[in-house]
Amino acid sequence: ELGPYSHFMQKEIHEQPRAIADTIEALIDDGVFSAELFGDKAADVLAGVEGIQILACGTSYYAGLTARYWIEEIAGLPCTVEIASEYRYRTAVANPKYLIVTISQSGETLDTMEALKYAKSLGHPHTLSICNVPESAIPRASELVYYTRAGAEIGVASTKAFTTQLVALFTLAVTLAKLHGRLDEATEAEHLDALRHLPGSVQHALNLEPQVKAWADRFAPKDHALFLGRGVHYPIAMEGALKLKEISYIHAEAYPAGELKHGPLALVDAQMPVVVIAPNDRLLEKVKSNMQEVRARGGELFVFTDEDSHFGPSEGVHVIRAPRHVGVLSPVVHTIPVQMLAYHVALARGTDVDKPRNLAKSVTVE
Numbered sequence: 001e002l003g004p005y006s007h008f009m010q011k012e013i014h015e016q017p018r019a020i021a022d023t024i025e026a027l028i029d030d031g032v033f034s035a036e037l038f039g040d041k042a043a044d045v046l047a048g049v050e051g052i053q054i055l056a057c058g059t060s061y062y063a064g065l066t067a068r069y070w071i072e073e074i075a076g077l078p079c080t081v082e083i084a085s086e087y088r089y090r091t092a093v094a095n096p097k098y099l100i101v102t103i104s105q106s107g108e109t110l111d112t113m114e115a116l117k118y119a120k121s122l123g124h125p126h127t128l129s130i131c132n133v134p135e136s137a138i139p140r141a142s143e144l145v146y147y148t149r150a151g152a153e154i155g156v157a158s159t160k161a162f163t164t165q166l167v168a169l170f171t172l173a174v175t176l177a178k179l180h181g182r183l184d185e186a187t188e189a190e191h192l193d194a195l196r197h198l199p200g201s202v203q204h205a206l207n208l209e210p211q212v213k214a215w216a217d218r219f220a221p222k223d224h225a226l227f228l229g230r231g232v233h234y235p236i237a238m239e240g241a242l243k244l245k246e247i248s249y250i251h252a253e254a255y256p257a258g259e260l261k262h263g264p265l266a267l268v269d270a271q272m273p274v275v276v277i278a279p280n281d282r283l284l285e286k287v288k289s290n291m292q293e294v295r296a297r298g299g300e301l302f303v304f305t306d307e308d309s310h311f312g313p314s315e316g317v318h319v320i321r322a323p324r325h326v327g328v329l330s331p332v333v334h335t336i337p338v339q340m341l342a343y344h345v346a347l348a349r350g351t352d353v354d355k356p357r358n359l360a361k362s363v364t365v366e
């Protein structure tokens with residue numbers, strides 16, 4: 001079953017070009033973004049909503065945080081994202097014009113299911129589930145469904161489920177933009193083209209594995225690591241930190257790079273590895289000045305960027321570059337190296353990669 005791979009996690013990381021291609025197959029075949037991708041009744045529902053409330057746990061929550069940038073920027077709709085276990089126990093004020101979107105690989109996560117029920121009880125009539133397991137509890141309880149087609153995910157650490165959730169959520173953002181009159185034909189064609197090229201770009205990122213692996217020995221003896229990102233790449237830093245904690249048991253924290261000087265910079269010294277997600281987007285110059293703040297305190301930088309940033313290594317600054325900046329879908333491509341880093345650090349530390357201690361694949365209890 002594992003083929004040439006040593007663990008399910010490694011296999012699932014490498015399956016991502018295929019999983020993404022499968023998840024967008026219907027869209028690419030149609031050649032247009034259409035509401036039907038989300039179910040028969042989706043056109044009226046999606047055209048009528050005035051905002052999006054996303055509810056999820058863990059990695060699925062980070063997919064939601066990434067989607068917020070796309071939904072607000074591309075569709076111009078307000079979007080809030082909340083951890084399901086928090087939402088379900090607070091007195092939330094429902095706006096029935098908001099679509100509830102739950103994200104769950106398994107479709108069985110208890111907190112997400114209970115948050116969905118709670119949202120309905122508060123008077124939210126419209127619900128959409130983004131899920132990887134057909135006919136599981138959460139999609140069954142939802143009005144609209146988009147199934148990711150990652151295939152069975154066995155490793156406890158979620159990998160291909162996350163990147164396929166991202167493409168499903170990007171598809172949702174563009175579809176909402178279209179239904180709300182905020183998408184011209186040229187831009188629609190551009191987004192479609194970006195998705196069509198995505199499996200290839202993810203494959204290029206996978207080809208960076210030997211370079212990422214070469215970093216693993218430097219992380220293995222550490223007790224702590226920081227992950228930095230800005231904008232749409234901040235949730236990818238959070239996902240990178242979660243992966244490292246989960247399977248290598250190294251304490252890792254993610255911060256928006258602009259927050260450093262408001263506290264976490266006090267942690268930085270020569271012992272602290274700092275991973276930075278720094279693609280060539282409009283925040284790159286800001287991220288570079290945050291990196292200087294780290295270097296000035298002796299922190300060692302491990303930077304994931306792309307060729308377009310023309311950003312080179314220097315003393316205490318290690319750099320791995322993806323072949324090119326892929327624009328709006330860049331968070332998907334930059335997920336790959338942080339997954340591979342966690343995997344190789346865990347191998348170097350000899351942990352049980354596919355079954356990390358204390359964790360279950362599907363959290364069906366509180």
Ligand code: M6R
Nearest residue numbers: 058059060104105106109157158
């Ligand atoms: O099945 P779900 O997507 O609802 O699961 C949510 C989380 O339990 C899950 O993403 C968890 O955080 C992963 N183990 C992270 O790798």
